[in-house]
Amino acid sequence: MRELILEQARINESIYKKLAFNDEMLEGINSKLDNFSLAVKEQIMFNKKIESQITHLASTLSATNHE
Numbered sequence: 001m002r003e004l005i006l007e008q009a010r011i012n013e014s015i016y017k018k019l020a021f022n023d024e025m026l027e028g029i030n031s032k033l034d035n036f037s038l039a040v041k042e043q044i045m046f047n048k049k050i051e052s053q054i055t056h057l058a059s060t061l062s063a064t065n066h067e
Helices: 002-066
Strands: none
Touching: none
């Protein structure tokens, strides 16, 4: 009976270590996803600025061509 309890304790410890490792991995993934999300938002803002500049240039060129 004692051996059974010790074996169960080893199994529990192994499971605990694996779960702790998985938690660390998930925290790392979550952090990377946060960074990726921020980079995407910054890229969207940059794209909007470029789109605005292109629209302004197009209207300027259009006005120049009509003169």
